[in-house]
Amino acid sequence: MQKERLLSLDVFRGFTILLMTIVNNPGSWAYIYPPLQHAEWHGCTPTDLVFPFFIFIMGTAIPFAMPVKHFDTAVFNKILVRSLRIFCLGLFLNFFSRIELFSLEGVPLLIVRLLITFAVAYALLGNFTLKIKTYLVFIIFGALLFLAYSGIPAFESVRIPGVLQRIGIVYFFASILYLTSNFKIQILIVTSILLIYWGLMALVPVPRFGDANFEKGTNLAGWLDNLLLNGHLWASSKTWDPEGILSTLPAIATAVLGIFVGQILNMPIAKLQIAKKMTLVGIGLVVLGLLWNIVFPINKALWTSSYAIYTAGIATLCLTILYYIIDVSYYKKWTKLFLFWGVNPMIVFFFSGIIPRALSAIKVENPIVSQEKINLQKFIYDYNIVPLFSDPLNASLCYALSYAVFWSIILWILYKYKLIFKV
Template identity: 60%
Template sequence: MTKDRLISLDVFRGLTILLMTIVNNPGSWATVYPPLLHSEWHGCTPTDLVFPFFIFIMGVAISFAMPTKTYDSTTFNKIFTRSLRMVCLGIFFNFFGKIQLFGLEGIPLVIGRLLITAAVGYALMGNFNAKLKTYLAVSILAIYLILAYSGIEAYKIVRLPGVLQRIGIVYFIASLLYLKTTQRTQLLVAIGILLGYWTVMTLIPAPGFEITNLEKETNLAAWVDGVLLKGHMWEATNTWDPEGILSTIPAIATGIIGLLIGQLLNGPLLKKDNAKKMAIIAIILISLARLWNTIFPINKALWTSSYVLYTAGLATLVLAILYYCIDIADYKKGIKLFLIWGVNPMIVFFLSEIIPQAMVMISFPNPKIPTNQINLLDYLYAFGVQPFFNNPMTSSLIFALIYVGLWSLLLAYFYKKKMYFKV
């Protein structure tokens, strides 16, 4: 049994996914407006809100998906399989560009990779019976791990962590907490995680260092990643991962806060009282975050405890405003765009990562410099968008907005046909 959808939550999810698509697809990474980039290290830009907002939204949605809190083996298997499917979809992003097929190169190799993508996407988002869903997810994960640790050159450094992987883990733990514990216990678990993570990160130095620190490559979380994920981390550094093992633990607290807000919205209070209470909670969380920031800085890559409170507070505030406007005041003008994005997030997550990778793999002579090669993605930007704007940052943003526009047309079609892609 599921509760009726909360329109404001769908709109919030749509806003978040849409912003994610914009920040992930600039015309050129060299010319991006600063708010559309992650913080260099400590601090928080609008881009740094996307990931925690999505985890928060997922937490809120859990109580709407399972309002009766019925727990049995069937429910557990459904939660486990859905989590595993998300993890597998996320890992595939990292494998896509490394797939080798019978010595193929160029466009034939890209076509082969896309055919495998279609097969994996269908296996992980297709509507099969529960047993087959589980079998396929477990089998695909096993294949990933075998390839990653097989010694095959193409997969020696394939990354294993990632955004969907973390979302899947948080969903699994938050769902079980929701079904098996009280709200008081959930709150205590979140507090314990945040205080415990703060303690570990600031009192336990990484082996080889006499004192603790929160620098990029010498903090405890980076050391844990280096030991347990060696060779399979973020390729930009290969020394730590922004979605690493230790920093995933406080992300669970982000999901729990969303879970508690969802239960508030499903509770006995009147809608106006819910909105007021959310606004108060938001102010408290943001205030506590700003205080904690003085000794444990807000940091997305480390997912610090202050970052959890700050982003969860902002997410609660945004949801409170949307909830009041849409679900209380019944003001729905202009929400359709965000709604069509919000009800179909998984297909965007999956294909919006794959399509640009595929376009980069298709190269041909550069019309301006025939001796040089240019990939299809750069060609479309350099010859289709960039010449029309004097400001390179503006042209880079317009390219991302065009990509969003194309996705909006596709999602509008899916929405009209009632086609929803879920794991």
């Protein structure tokens, strides 16, 4: 049984996915407006809010998706299968550009990759019976892990962690915690997770590096990533991962903070009272996060405890504003665009990552330099968008916005025909 969808929550999700699409797809990574960049290390920009917002929203949605608390083997299986499907969607993204077949290259190889992609997407997003879903996800999960550790050169350094992988893991633990504990136990567990993570990062000496620290590559979380996932980490660092193992713990806390807010939204009291409670919670979390920042800096890559609390507070306040406008004041006419984006998040997450990879695999003639080939994405940007602007920052942003418009059209069509894809 599912509770009726909360429009403000769908709109908030849609806004978050739309912002994610814009910040992940600039025309050039060399030209990005500061608010659309991640913080260099410590700190928090608007872009650093996107990922925790989505995890918070996922947590908020859990009490709506599971209004009756009931936990048994069948429920556990559903949660496990959904979590693995999300995990496998993210893991496959890391495999896409590494798929090889005999000596194929160029467009023929891309066609093979796309055929495999659609087969995997159908298996992980298709509406099958739970038994079939279970078989399919375990086959895909096992196959991907086998390839990653098989010694095959194409896959020997494929990245294991990722955004969707973390979302899948967090969903698994947050859902079980919600179904098997009461509000007080949840508060105790979240508090324990955040304090233990702080203690580990701030007090435990790091093997090979010395004292505990919060710096790139030399902190405890980075050391653990390199120890357990050596060779399968984020390509930009190769020694640590922004979606690593230890930093997933406070991400679970972010989801559970979302669950708290979801339970407030389900309280049998007046909507205005709900909005007031959420406002107080949001302000409290922001203040607590800023205070904790003094000794445990707000940092997305480490998902520090201060970052988890601070971003959950901002997410609560944003949702409160939307809830007041949409569900209390009933001002809904402007919400349609964000609703398109909010009801089909996994389609965007997955295929918005595939499309740039596919465009980069198609080579075309450089119209300026003879006998030189460039990828199709660079051709579209350099020779169709850049000439329209004198400022490269605006050209880069225009490309990102154009990609968002492209996806808005696709999502509008899916929404119009009531095609909603769920894992």
